[in-house]
């Protein structure tokens with residue numbers, strides 16, 4: 447566990463640095479990416495189930511570290527991270543019946559919405575490949591262990607690193623034309639990355655699943671139909687967005703915090719050109735950064751995994767720092783178990799907004815969903831939440847089983863959980879510093 451500890455400490459370091467240099471709102475939103483890194487590797491997870499063998503499948507021998515590969519066509523294609531460095535990915539070859547099947551997973555990590563927040567991001571792994579770890583752990587949907595990943599374990603797997611700050615939607619025309627060196631190449635990275643992955647075998651795929659977490663889950667929805675286009679017509683192609691369903695809701699002070707944040711991101715990087723055309727024709731482009739306005743116009747089958755008590759959204763959309771100047775929500779944000787009955791009422795209201803939005807997709811045949819009631823964020827990339835004896839379930843299905851049912855059309859897979867605290871299988875994130883609960 448030494449590696450996990452080191453990452454955990456490094457994660458704390460990032461947050462400390464961010465706290466010193468960032469404006470409050472930029473900090474709050476950008477920090478999420480770091481929180482995820484912090485959480486994923488520090489296992490500050492608590493479960494309502496009393497069993498103590500949560501990590502039994504993650505013994506040292508089961509760790510699968512995959513090296514970083516730099517995009518070889520990047521310079522030729524002008525595809526650069528925010529700082530001008532070369533984007534990167536991690537690739538693990540499939541085997542057996544998985545050799546012509548592909549799962550891609552796009553990394554998350556928030557967005558930058560201003561020259562200053564993007565300039566800061568350049569100095570981190572989310573804006574520059576110079577700072578990326580040279581190997582990452584493949585787990586959850588990327589695991590090669592059949593008992594942890596029953597349907598996709600032997601597929602070719604690619605983890606796409608995120609270093610453009612705008613979910614792969616930026617355009618170079620919007621780069622500052624002064625001494626501030628920032629590259630807005632998200633769309634170019636996307637194309638160059640796809641071409642490279644096609645060339646290493648994706649072009650020959652029989653089945654492919656594009657997935658991503660958080661800002662990567664949003665990128666998955668934005669680019670889902672392009673992904674379908676570049677693959678053979680005969681191939682089965684679908685998209686899975688995990689923790690990528692950011693709701694356009696006002697915060698508790700009545701401010702449209704997330705809408706104005708997305709507005710800034712889209713304007714800064716000239717993202718409109720990468721968003722759904724039929725959406726942009728109907729409304730202000732930044733609104734087309736919200737999944738609720740994207741999903742209806744995606745022609746490829748989509749699966750949505752999202753908790754209705756998404757901690758990232760509670761911290762950044764519903765109760766951002768400025769909306770809670772006296773810190774009444776601080777303890778509740780650290781752990782849902784600390785929330786007062788009144789705060790739980792507010793969270794139930796947020797859940798109702800989710801359910802109302804998802805009800806529009808209930809009738810759509812190809813849209814599947816796993817909408818659970820856990821205090822969490824991304825759930826497909828860790829074995830503990832993806833598939834295991836103690837992982838979160840709805841209707842006795844793990845996320846992996848529910849996604850498999852939908853991908854392989856085994857049965858209708860639309861699962862909506864009962865409200866907190868009804869589901870004893872939840873992994874609720876706990877930021878209070880307790881290692882385990």
Ligand SMILES: *[C@@H]1O[C@H](CO)[C@@H](O)[C@H](O)[C@H]1NC(C)=O
Nearest residue numbers: 561562621622623624625626
């Ligand atoms: C460069 O231009 C951007 C807007 O494009 C502006 O926000 C920034 O402050 C400028 N920086 C300098 C050093 O002039």
Ligand SMILES: *[C@@H]1O[C@H](CO)[C@@H](O)[C@H](O)[C@H]1NC(C)=O
Nearest residue numbers: 699700701702767768769770
């Ligand atoms: C709400 O937004 C207004 C206008 O942007 C801002 O002046 C105010 O400080 C915000 N209030 C809170 C509590 O975030």
Ligand SMILES: *[C@@H]1O[C@H](CO)[C@@H](O)[C@H](O)[C@H]1NC(C)=O
Nearest residue numbers: 835839840841842843844847
């Ligand atoms: C739940 O699923 C497991 C594994 O698929 C199965 O063994 C068990 O019988 C199921 N339990 C119920 C109550 O259906």
